[in-house]
Amino acid sequence: MSWSLFDALVKAALGLPAALLFTLGAASLLSRPLTERLTSALARAVFGLTALALLIAAGLSVPLEAQHHTISLGHWFVAGATSFELRLLADPLSLTFSTLCVVLIGVVAVFSDRYLHREPGYNRYFVSLCLFSLGILLVVLAGSIEVVFAGWEMVGLSSALLIAFFHERPAPVRNGLWTLAVYRTTDLGLLGAAVLIHHIAHTGNFDAFLGASWPEGPSPLSSGQASAVGALLLFATLGKGAQLPFSGWLARAMEGPTPSSAIFYGALSVHAGAFLLLRMGPVLDQAPAVAAMAVVFGLGTAIHATMVGRAQSDIKTALAYASLTQVGIILVEIGLGLRWIPLIHMLGHASVRSLQLLRSPSLLHDFQRLEVAVGGHLPRTGRYLERLLPPRVRRRLYAAALARWRLDELLLRVITPALGLLRALDRLEHRWCAWLGGRAADGSEVRRDG
């Protein structure tokens, strides 16, 4: 009885945002977008109920001792030994994190309702927010790698759409596209990992490669298998978590409305990668080299972000890099084999940072109040650096920080030749197709934009 209630609650937590997404999206597609008032009421009800469902589920999980409870949503298909099961997993990790997710999303939905009042893209914004909340809940509650992948893509797509929210100006669109490109590239890691896992275990279910229960596992994979899977997962994490060398997109992502920046880049989206690695902890245990790589990338990112962030003079970019610093440290913690500390760190950091981002337009007000409290101009920060470092070094570091280590330029230098190669392959394919179809290469109608 209790288990069935529990299952129903978890399913409802996914079903409600999905239903809202469908309602808002379908209404827009039929050119009959819901009114602001109705959207707002629905969003409040849906996110309120979702939060309630997960809170009750989390409460029930204690007496039920839900250490590793799987919920099946059915099979996508089964073919021989290979099956694609849509499966959720309720355990302390997924329940705590998903509860925080819906609380934060709910708060941001209420905030956005007032913040975006009378904005022409109001409806579009809420569609993206629903897509995101469904995606992040799928990632967190997933019990198989396919479900993770589905959620992962929804998070990425909604993120890019909201960065480009003000699509009448070129900069947001450009930055949204940049972010999408980084996401899509690194998503190959997750896709590759999924394929590999299927190849090894003939199923994507977590038990098959993560062991019986989180966090101990242990993973049944061999060390070699675990290293390959782990490396691919780490690659996926680097993109979504804005780790080196992909960090540049996070600062570019501050183009959307403030609440979306808060929920995506202060709180949830930026932690999705760290969450995935945390979930895959047992795999990392089997692959010390990958764990060491996670430490290296995390530490590098944290150092990069803390330096760059200190030189930024606009509040949203400064907060973006502050966020990144902590995500880097969380990655280090995961790489070191810790489990509960990174979880608590993630929860705490997501809460603090989203509040700070939501308050960022009030900065002037807060600053003046602080001056009143302190009774003068605020003291200078960062003076200890002057004692520690010689001026020449400081100048170099500052210039590098202001230029954000030129990471994006570096990426472009890698990408440009890669794009050239891809374009050449594309041309080749067109010619090949044309030859097969018996047409001249230049007269081809199937030519797409390169």
Added chain:
Amino acid sequence: MGVVELPRRAPDYVNVRGERQSEEERAGVLAAVEHAAHLLPAQGPISIFVHHNTLHAFEGVPFEEAVVRGGQALGCEPFLSEERFHAELSRGRILSADLQAVIAEDLGATATAPVAGLTTRQALRQAMVQLVFIEPGEPELRWLLAETRVLEHLRRDLPPELRRGFLDRARSALGRDRSPAALETGIVQRLWTACLGVARKAPSEHVGASYPLRLGDLLRLAADAGPQADADRLVQPLLIRLAGAFLDQGIAYWGLAAREEGFLAAFSAVYGESRGGERWRDALAAVIAEESRRGGDAVDSVLRSLAAMGVTPDAYEPVITAELLAIRGWAGMFRQIESRPDRVPVQAPPARLMDFLAALLCAERAALAVLAREHLGFAGDLSALRGWLIPQIRPPPPPSEEARAAGLFQVAQALGIDGAALERLDREESAALLGEISSFSGVERRRIFHLAYERRQRVEALDALAQHARRPAPGIGSESSSFQAVFCIDDREESLRRHLEEISPECETIGFAGFFGVAMYYRGAEDAYPTPLCPIAIRPTHEVEEEVDADFARRAVTRARGRRLVGRLRRGFEVGTRTFARGSLLTAAFGLLAVVPLVSRVLFPRLTASLRLRGERWVQAPSRTHLALSRRPEVTPQLGAHAGYSHAEMAGIVREMLTLCGLAGRLSPLVLIVGHGSSSLNNPHGSAYECGACGGGKGGPNARAFAQMANEPAVRVLLAAEGVEIPSGTWFVGALHNTCDDAVKYFDVELVPDSHKELFARARRAIELARAYNAHERCRRFESAPLWLPPMLALAHVEARSQDLAQVRAELGHATNALAVVGRRARTRGLFCDRRAFLISYDPTRDDDGAVLSRLLAAVVPVCAGINLEYYFSHVDPAGYGSGSKLPHNLVSLLGVMNGGSSDLRTGLPWQMVELHEPVRLLMVVEARVEVAERVLAADPSLRRLVDHRWIQLAILDPDGAGLSLRVDGSFKKYVPENMVLATSPSSSAWYRGRRDHLPFAQITGGA
């Protein structure tokens, strides 16, 4: 804020012994930058937002011309769009009669001149604005002709009688046997052929090609690579990031080094080294190295860059202007800080516009050279690039015959002209007809629309004032009031004053600039440092401090200590969470606690705010304070020349105020002086909602200081000697009205003498009720406040708004301002002005020579016109003149806002603030005789310029009657009212209740 210190030697870059360019050329650049600087936005740091005319630089030319020229220079719209005006026309906000009157006035004697023997100029223009007139581009036109049925049907919006006329004529010509549909197609096709014929006969006007001034724009136009060849995309992010760091007032943890040497030095230091980055950055490093080798100052560098880009001295001014305008927000901020370093919130860096320009040009040189080489294969010297690019740009083709006929085709239908009539036209007539149509261009049509739009509003306002003056509302004219309340002239106080007088007919309200003549640097008991509280044009000479009463001094000290502790903790937490080690400890250990404020502040803003206030009471300075207002020669003020005022100075201030607003000699027993301010969260533009007369601060201290001055017995003695008597039975009380949450706070209440306590309590009760009704009236404009809210809940609603982190419209500010009335309150008392009027008290019966009026107008006209015009421009082009939507705004350097992480500084007002505004020029109605008004205008050239260049509309109201005259073409012409009926309503709330939109004027009869 931390500054990385560098050795204090002059950087190589500013080696003044280097190559000096000729003095003549240097002077050319200096003059060009000076010229360009006038066009830059004049908005200073956002913490002190002062409304000003966005096109201030163009005040020397008439408004209608200025908006067009300014719009061209800045790439902005001059008027609302035609589409928007058509919507106003169809909903009756503009009437056909308005269009007719405006066109007739505009054309003057030529209105009835025939055009090609078919119609008159007036009729032609009328037709072009009455029906939707489109000027499609060539591709759109081709699509319309091929894919729609414009060549089969007469236009659908044709009035039925015109349509019938067409059909009847065709029927009589072609016979009755055709079906109506075939008939119609026949008419239309013949008409189209005839229009094409006319276009063929008339010679095509030759349009010369013009090329952009900036080399970067030219490159973008020429390069097929499109956005890839955009130098701005390379240069601007680089420059913006450094400019933000250079001007930063405390956001960055780690400050820019060696700011004292200026922006150009910082630019060379930071970008002078390049290690195998992108090619253009290497090129930039090379340019910087070369510049540093050649020495000289910023002007020399600018000259070298201009030469390198092939700019000849005669083009310095336009090119420099175009370059600076392309990044005008930041350039303007450099200029503002350079000219008014005292307005910078923390510490002014040595910002110089010339440095900024030199850095900009260096970067562009490098970027352009690389882009031209990479995308166009241009290998030559950069100075030859312009000449090389121009031949590659194809000039736009001349308009096709179809395009030239399209306008005529629409007009002919609207005027009922048949194809046959057009076929008879000869060459000259054809040219005249097409010429007449093309001379009434889109901008011209919008100008006519705009004039009509303003005319409707003006006619309604003037008619209402005339009717109200002719038949005043009952209850007006009772000479003695038991208390008077002086408010700021602000349009937002109009409703509060009206409600107060409705609730308490024994009260008279007065309007005076909200600093009440007290220009001072003020430091409150909690303030860290003094701030100026006076109009921005004045630099105060006096400093006033608020002191805690002696009995509470010890408590003040402990609370200040507590406050400091709390402040340091909060600051420590905020900064700490952004760092590496402290950040991880803080976020991991205490992070989850942030969920509590996050949820409570967003879901229950009002409750959270009241809890917070209750908590903060423990560390607040004690409320028992007084102003140290009297002169203290022994104290050296932090700012200004004197600490406190002498009695003579106080008497001067009180006398001036009482004289200007006509209160002298008719004071009531109790006079409230009510300043105003506004408090809201999540609002970088918060200062724009504060009192403009207090330089974007709260006017409470000024009101308090004025009351204290006027209550001072020694001051009263001095005043009596000058003939301005304050009766001994009169008491002044200062107060502060918060226009956002409608709270009213009184000062020095404990000093009110026993004799006045009862009266004060009565006045206070009236204001309590009035502020609830004020909130009620404001709420009708907020969609998120239901229309059924009773006044008390409306008050709760506005309180919640002011404390809401998510609220981007805490209040609507001056949106909807349209009118200013200078005159006795009796002229406007009981008139519902819908919070659209600045009300300035003035008594013309005691000012025969206009001396008082002259001083009054000199002070209030620039303020009101500044507000009105800033709202005009920010509404007409929200993205160009305004700062666009607030939603992506990002506070940078504590000085301004950007869109997202890297954009030009966005100046002007955000859309959320101006959304409801009707962009009309301020209609100023002054109660004065014609001779007095003429004299005042003659004596004040800047006022005359504003009026006669039509930046404001001026009308005068006869002090002895109800006659109005309107200023037209430099003289006053008698105004004849159009509508002799003024609506009446028993009370304001009965008039506005249940309605959201702008409301017409009404007389409040007070019968309810």
